[in-house]
Amino acid sequence: MSVATLDLSRIAPAFADPVRESQAVFREVMECMARPGRITRFDRAPQAPNGLGKAAGAVALTLFDFETLVWLDPALAESEAEAWLRFHCGCPLTTDAQSAAFAIVTDMAKAPNLAAFNQGDAKYPDRSTTVILQIASLEGGPTVTLSGPGIQTTTDIAPQGLPQDFWTQIETNQAQFQFGVDVLLVAGDQLLALPRTTTAQIKGG
Amino acid sequence: MSTPVPARANAPERYYNYAYLDEQTKRMIRRSILKALAIPGYQVPFGSREMPVPYGWGTGGIQLTAAIIGPDDVYKCIDQGADDTTNAVSIRRFFANVADVATTEDTGEATIIQTRHRIPEKPLKEGQVLVYQVPQPEPLRGLEARETETRAMHAYEEYGLQYVSLYENVSAYGRIAATAGYPVMVEERYLMSPSPIPKFDNPKMAQNEAVMLFGAGREKRIYAVPPFTRVRSLDFEDYPFETQTWEETCALCGAKDSYLDEVILDDAGDKMFVCSDSHHCAERRASGHVGPMAGHTLDQDAALKEPAQ
Numbered sequence: 001m002s003v004a005t006l007d008l009s010r011i012a013p014a015f016a017d018p019v020r021e022s023q024a025v026f027r028e029v030m031e032c033m034a035r036p037g038r039i040t041r042f043d044r045a046p047q048a049p050n051g052l053g054k055a056a057g058a059v060a061l062t063l064f065d066f067e068t069l070v071w072l073d074p075a076l077a078e079s080e081a082e083a084w085l086r087f088h089c090g091c092p093l094t095t096d097a098q099s100a101a102f103a104i105v106t107d108m109a110k111a112p113n114l115a116a117f118n119q120g121d122a123k124y125p126d127r128s129t130t131v132i133l134q135i136a137s138l139e140g141g142p143t144v145t146l147s148g149p150g151i152q153t154t155t156d157i158a159p160q161g162l163p164q165d166f167w168t169q170i171e172t173n174q175a176q177f178q179f180g181v182d183v184l185l186v187a188g189d190q191l192l193a194l195p196r197t198t199t200a201q202i203k204g205g
Numbered sequence: 206m207s208t209p210v211p212a213r214a215n216a217p218e219r220y221y222n223y224a225y226l227d228e229q230t231k232r233m234i235r236r237s238i239l240k241a242l243a244i245p246g247y248q249v250p251f252g253s254r255e256m257p258v259p260y261g262w263g264t265g266g267i268q269l270t271a272a273i274i275g276p277d278d279v280y281k282c283i284d285q286g287a288d289d290t291t292n293a294v295s296i297r298r299f300f301a302n303v304a305d306v307a308t309t310e311d312t313g314e315a316t317i318i319q320t321r322h323r324i325p326e327k328p329l330k331e332g333q334v335l336v337y338q339v340p341q342p343e344p345l346r347g348l349e350a351r352e353t354e355t356r357a358m359h360a361y362e363e364y365g366l367q368y369v370s371l372y373e374n375v376s377a378y379g380r381i382a383a384t385a386g387y388p389v390m391v392e393e394r395y396l397m398s399p400s401p402i403p404k405f406d407n408p409k410m411a412q413n414e415a416v417m418l419f420g421a422g423r424e425k426r427i428y429a430v431p432p433f434t435r436v437r438s439l440d441f442e443d444y445p446f447e448t449q450t451w452e453e454t455c456a457l458c459g460a461k462d463s464y465l466d467e468v469i470l471d472d473a474g475d476k477m478f479v480c481s482d483s484h485h486c487a488e489r490r491a492s493g494h495v496g497p498m499a500g501h502t503l504d505q506d507a508a509l510k511e512p513a514q
Contacts, residue, residue: 195243
């Protein structure tokens with residue numbers, strides 16, 4: 001479906017009450033960003049199309065607008081998910097990972113390296129990309145121990161379906177602070193955050 | 206006890222958006238908050254809006270609160286520790302009106318605490334957000350007037366000038382003279398202004414359980430300290446950081462360990478010291494703590510009498 005012939009009847013609804021729901025979603029995302037590894041659930045968020053999960057959709061509806069250039073996974077190009085984002089968020093899309101404020105990655109097999117996205121400027125590190133990675137599950141995978149700001153001592157997570165070298169990428173990302181992307185891991189209606197300050201250690205690794 | 210949600214005067218119509226700001230502004234502020242949390246102590250520029258109070262009255266803090274507040278929140282606002290000062294009362298009423306939110310003076314039951322220049326005495330906990338009103342977010346501004354320069358100094362972690370300034374303090378006064386807005390280092394990377402809180406409160410910033418957000422409306426900056434983050438007050442090995450102490454106790458509740466305000470009582474120079482944190486003091490008095498002037502009432506007739514010849 002091309003954007004030029006947007007068929008409104010095929011665009012799924014977004015938040016029923018955008019003001020209240022986006023506030024509630026933001027507060028959860030904020031707590032997650034402040035406490036890396038904390039898992040939250042958006043079970044009341046609207047279902048986004050094309051296998052885009054509730055959590056990824058809720059974040060998009062809450063944070064994307066005409067000011068944010070969004071890099072959308074090529075797997076979702078020309079899809080109903082793309083039309084859904086364009087219609088509800090009004091966000092411009094880009095294929096240039098370097099210029100993206102947000103990125104949504106759904107196809108983990110072809111996921112770009114985190115270093116491909118905007119790493120921020122020395123004077124303006126806040127201009128880096130926030131990368132939303134949609135994976136199989138936030139539980140049941142190999143255990144990884146997190147530490148850093150927002151975590152009292154350490155906390156364990158066990159996400160499933162990440163690329164082989166993902167934790168090496170996170171290590172590289174963390175080591176170049178103040179540069180770096182901030183990652184939101186989403187699976188279905190669940191979300192956890194891995195800001196650039198978080199150190200990850202694979203258990204037994 | 207929290208004050209129940211007041212009936213809205215213009216219900217069911219509303220002539221402004223929920224929490225006053227429009228949704229696009231809130232999204233912009235929310236994006237800035239997330240980046241601020243990801244880069245602790247770094248000042249994120251944001252498109253600060255005009256608010257219905259002048260700059261300097263807490264426009265940065267108000268915009269942060271407006272971007273995060275929801276109807277389930279319990280809101281507390283303090284000014285120099287006190288819930289009952291004009292600025293605090295009017296901002297609290299503002300959010301009760303525009304955000305249909307319950308308000309409280311109780312530090313423990315608040316979910317959002319907006320503050321001007323104090324951190325409450327009661328330790329904060331997970332689930333609470335402390336929103337600071339910040340007049341000047343740039344700790345280096347007094348040393349370097351140009352934003353282009355201070356931004357480069359932060360970018361390259363070039364903080365020598367700050368230490369020279371502290372050294373000049375030591376050589377001139379024999380100690381580091383700053384008592385409020387005492388500069389801190391966050392996660393050993395970004396130099397940060399703690400806002401003009403007394404240095405007495407600086408140690409409370411380190412490893413705090415609550416999320417701490419800082420908003421400067423006129424200067425258009427947002428920054429943050431996540432929970433459990435290292436925050437170190439600058440000092441020297443031979444001139445270690447120290448907080449204020451008092452020989453007096455709170456005249457009303459007898460507290461020995463809280464931040465005290467000096468209050469002049471008459472023209473003869475009589476004075477008393479009271480807790481700056483009004484809720485902390487009230488809570489202590491309610492649980493039976495008594496200070497040297499507790500129960501004292503002003504003798505107005507005596508005060509109006511002609512001074513003795």
